[in-house]
Amino acid sequence: MFATLAVMLTIFDGGSVFGIDAIVSVVLRLVLIAVVFGLFQLAIESVRWWHYELTLEEESLVVRSGILRPKRRTIPVSRIQQSTVSTTTVSRLFGLAALECETAGNPDEPDLSMRYLERADADDLQRRIGSVTEVDTTSSExxxxxxxxxxxxxxxxxxxxxxxxxxxxxxxxxxxxxTTYFEADAITDLQTIVITALEDLLPLSPAVMLVLIVLAGWLLGVGLAIERMGNFRLSAGEDSFRRRHGFVRTTDADVSSDRIQLARVRSNPLHRLLGLAQADVGTAGLSEPIPFGLQWPLAPLARRDVAWELLERAIGVDLSTVQLQSLPTRARRRYAVRYALGVVVLAVGTAIAQQFVPATRAIPLPLFVPLLVLSPLAAHVTWSHRGYALLDDHIVVRRGFWTRRTYVVPADTIQNLTVSQSPFQRRIDLVSVRLDVASMPFLPGVPLPDIDASVGGRLQHRLLEDDSDDEFAETTSEYDDGSSIPSET
Known part of the structure; x- marks a missing residue:
């Protein structure tokens, strides 16, 4: 946010600056913005704290907040999906912490955000609201x-x-x-001194500066990722998990096993080369930015077998003997035709553009020939990295080459199942299935593309049977549904 504001200020100032001038200009603007933003936040948070009240009743939380528009909210404790206690370096100096609780009703932001609590009070509230287990919350232990x-x-x-x-x-x-294309009209004495000293030591061209800026941005991301997940520890109880992590901003989050909507193991080529993977789960109350969050991490990075063990423990199913079913081979042919047509369209579009846009003439048309030849290989890679398994109570879906994601979705958490078929799929008897769960309200669900039409119909029929059985089980305790989704091996 600070960097974005610095860019906006620099653009409004106008001018042109290169090299070290750009770095110093941005740094000075960031310092100025940070000071102003800090003072503004201090005033806002002071007023907000004065008008915030939280009452813990027997089965609900009552929150009164608002400055110009006061409001009163009642949150049933049983609806809370997860709770998080977090601290920062500054808050730890004063012994303070923040408590956030999330339900399925508001995925954009936490339903309860209580800041400036004593750390002991925050931990006690987290335990007492019973958001993680169904143990006796009146117990002092x-x-x-x-x-x-x-x-x-x-x-x-x-x-x-x-x-x-x-x-x-x-x-x-x-x-x-x-800062390269827009510069402030006036440069402070401090900025001039720093620029002169650095330019004598390190003369830089714009091309080198761009490379260094990209490297600096990547290093900043590395540092933030390490800070966020540093000192990561995952603890498990009978029916719950707790994770603690962070160097500067510490996070202490709880989630109950029965709140988990889906689980995921993912890895990129470097992870797979090193035998590593990431494991996380999703609940209905996550409010992290989409699509970067699902995300209740079980293991930010671990050995592949450890990641799968944690996932199996979270969803309560043994996946060690599960064999994923490949997509039909006619799906691979479909991918090959799709990629080949895509290359042809790009080639034709480039040829037409070269008649009107001289700059596009630098693109050699023969470049598309090897791309066309590689279309079948790309189709095979796509096809080989997709698969699925239909278990008794879970559906396993794998997809992706660069980032391979394997989703495990409990059948009883599926909110909506969509079976679609394009005209091209209809010709070869394929369908695409989308599994919507509550933890991904703004994503297109978990996709299961290009499976056999009979499998899609059987899956849809099976879920409908489960719904009917659940309704019948509510009226009689003597009936227990023992049917299952046929496994595809």
């Missing part, structure tokens, strides 16, 4: 848990360096572009 995973320093460093960090790179490049 916290639920018993034991450590199941600790992020080692090597894995922590790899967690940071094996990621691209596009957000920080983009902010760094935007800041550099703004």
């Amino acid at each position: 916290p639920p018993e848990r034991h450590r199941v995973f600790t992020l080692r320093p090597r894995e922590l460093v790899l967690y940071g360096v094996t990621r691209i960090h596009p957000k920080t790179i983009l902010l760094a490049v935007l800041a550099w572009v703004g």
